[in-house]
Amino acid sequence: MPISDVSGRKVWQLRSRNEQLARWAMWLVGVAIFMWCWQRISEATTWVFVWDAPRIAADMGARAWPPRWSYMSELWVPLWDTLNIATLGTLLAIIAAVPVAFLAARNTTPSALFVRPVALFIIVSSRSINSLIWALLLVSIIGPGVLSGLLAIALRSIGFCAKLLYEAIEEIDPKQVEAVTATGASRWQVMAYGIVPQILPAFAGVTVFRWDINLRESTVLGLVGAGGIGLQLKSSLDVLAWPQVALILIIILLAVLLSEWVSARVRGAII
Amino acid sequence: MTDTALQARIGRKWRKPPFVKNAALRWSLFIVAAIYLVLAVGSLEVNWERVSEGLIRGWRFIAAFLNPDFTTRGEDIRDGLIESGIITIASTVVGILISVPIGLGAARNIAPLPVYLVCRGIIALSRALNEIIVAILLVAIFGFGPLAGFITLSFATIGFLSKLLAEDIEDMSRVQAEAVRATGASWLQWINYGVQPQVLPRLIGLSMYRLDINFRESAVLGLVGAGGIGATLNTAFDRYEFDTAAAILLIIILTVMALEYASGIIRARVQ
Numbered sequence: 001m002p003i004s005d006v007s008g009r010k011v012w013q014l015r016s017r018n019e020q021l022a023r024w025a026m027w028l029v030g031v032a033i034f035m036w037c038w039q040r041i042s043e044a045t046t047w048v049f050v051w052d053a054p055r056i057a058a059d060m061g062a063r064a065w066p067p068r069w070s071y072m073s074e075l076w077v078p079l080w081d082t083l084n085i086a087t088l089g090t091l092l093a094i095i096a097a098v099p100v101a102f103l104a105a106r107n108t109t110p111s112a113l114f115v116r117p118v119a120l121f122i123i124v125s126s127r128s129i130n131s132l133i134w135a136l137l138l139v140s141i142i143g144p145g146v147l148s149g150l151l152a153i154a155l156r157s158i159g160f161c162a163k164l165l166y167e168a169i170e171e172i173d174p175k176q177v178e179a180v181t182a183t184g185a186s187r188w189q190v191m192a193y194g195i196v197p198q199i200l201p202a203f204a205g206v207t208v209f210r211w212d213i214n215l216r217e218s219t220v221l222g223l224v225g226a227g228g229i230g231l232q233l234k235s236s237l238d239v240l241a242w243p244q245v246a247l248i249l250i251i252i253l254l255a256v257l258l259s260e261w262v263s264a265r266v267r268g269a270i271i
Numbered sequence: 272m273t274d275t276a277l278q279a280r281i282g283r284k285w286r287k288p289p290f291v292k293n294a295a296l297r298w299s300l301f302i303v304a305a306i307y308l309v310l311a312v313g314s315l316e317v318n319w320e321r322v323s324e325g326l327i328r329g330w331r332f333i334a335a336f337l338n339p340d341f342t343t344r345g346e347d348i349r350d351g352l353i354e355s356g357i358i359t360i361a362s363t364v365v366g367i368l369i370s371v372p373i374g375l376g377a378a379r380n381i382a383p384l385p386v387y388l389v390c391r392g393i394i395a396l397s398r399a400l401n402e403i404i405v406a407i408l409l410v411a412i413f414g415f416g417p418l419a420g421f422i423t424l425s426f427a428t429i430g431f432l433s434k435l436l437a438e439d440i441e442d443m444s445r446v447q448a449e450a451v452r453a454t455g456a457s458w459l460q461w462i463n464y465g466v467q468p469q470v471l472p473r474l475i476g477l478s479m480y481r482l483d484i485n486f487r488e489s490a491v492l493g494l495v496g497a498g499g500i501g502a503t504l505n506t507a508f509d510r511y512e513f514d515t516a517a518a519i520l521l522i523i524i525l526t527v528m529a530l531e532y533a534s535g536i537i538r539a540r541v542q
């Protein structure tokens with residue numbers, strides 16, 4: 001235990017001198033990096049605009065209020081599309097994610113040397129590309145519309161779901177698996193009775209969690225033309241119809257809060 | 272299990288217990304899901320002609336992935352990447368700094384009710400607003416450039432980190448915290464020695480994870496003019512320069528992989 005000597009009395013310290021010095025050095029480097037980043041951001045910023053920002057924000061707020069409530073009649077169909085993009089996208093993603101997760105988990109993969117890296121690469125590439133970029137890509141390939149949005153959501157979610165699932169699979173209790181194996185169960189029976197019941201709560205939780213995220217993301221996919229309420233948002237933004245923008249933002253906010261409530265309730269019921 | 276219940280079961284074949292215990296609820300859930308699926312799939316409007324036409328372009332894109340072009344727009348890609356990195360680092364640091372006090376305030380077991388409600392409100396607001404929407408508004412207010420992206424991501428980081436930190440604090444063991452309090456520690460000392468050691472490993476892990484998320488998000492902020500590699504990517508898609516787009520996507524994937532690997536090492540060391 002590191003102890004320092006303060007005028008004859010021994011005082012307990014958390015760290016020894018060298019540890020403390022190393023820590024200070026780390027902090028110094030960290031702060032220096034941050035300051036450099038901030039400097040670069042500051043250089044690229046037109047500060048006149050920033051000082052003017054409160055006035056502009058107030059101006060925008062004044063234009064946007066009150067929201068144009070009558071516009072609501074045109075929003076029901078896009079809202080339904082948004083819901084479908086999120087739900088069907090999650091469904092597709094889950095269907096694709098389950099096999100990937102089993103291939104990626106160390107304890108269930110058929111080959112840790114060949115199959116696992118491929119599965120991990122699928123997971124990483126799906127996760128590292130934002131759904132908006134997937135949508136951009138799909139819109140330029142298969143054209144604008146709900147299908148592009150749906151596929152973008154699905155492609156983005158595969159990695160997320162598969163990652164959380166394979167981590168859940170790796171953390172299962174091996175005793176149960178062993179017990180089922182000991183009864184003479186086949187590989188698939190072991191999976192169905194030893195592994196699946198253990199990951200089922202995690203699976204349901206991940207699905208609902210991702211659905212919640214997907215609903216949020218599908219609200220903006222329309223910005224690049226992939227269907228949903230984002231299309232209306234974009235067209236309203238393009239013509240500077242701020243009251244419509246305000247209404248759409250309120251609707252999106254409500255939808256997100258509702259989805260969060262639903263997902264919290266469902267997860268509470270499952271886990 | 273009582274003796275009679277056991278007697279009644281002996282000699283009968285074991286069946287897997289159903290996921291939802293109440294049979295009526297189970298079946299009505301199934302039926303609702305089926306009806307929804309039919310309606311949702313029915314309302315999808317897909318232009319199959321356009322899709323099949325697009326498949327050719329899809330192949331071109333996949334071919335571009337095998338032959339990415341890093342050099343033609345090398346300068347733009349480099350500048351975009353550096354800007355993305357700067358936004359990522361700065362926003363993660365600021366986000367962590369702000370989310371620690373908010374996370375403390377949002378934990379019901381250490382914060383008084385009014386503080387709790389305010390902090391939970393901030394978290395809910397930050398989580399409900401999609402990054403892209405925040406970025407659009409901030410670009411409109413602050414003008415184009417990395418500052419809007421930086422503020423957007425800092426704000427998004429707060430919602431993510433504070434919420435998880437608060438949940439972690441709520442789950443912590445009371446025993447340790449109480450023991451520290453019993454020594455007559457002040458509030459700060461109590462947090463520092465009773466609470467912080469319990470949540471720090473997870474906080475560090477989550478911060479690394481958020482760094483990773485922020486990098487991915489910074490890649491899309493450019494689509495709405497908030498700085499970073501997204502602008503370069505968007506230009507590449509607009510010009511149908513799939514090989515440059517593929518190069519950028521590959522760089523993003525590799526960076527995310529590297530970040531994930533690094534965060535794995537760091538998390539393993541702190542936990």
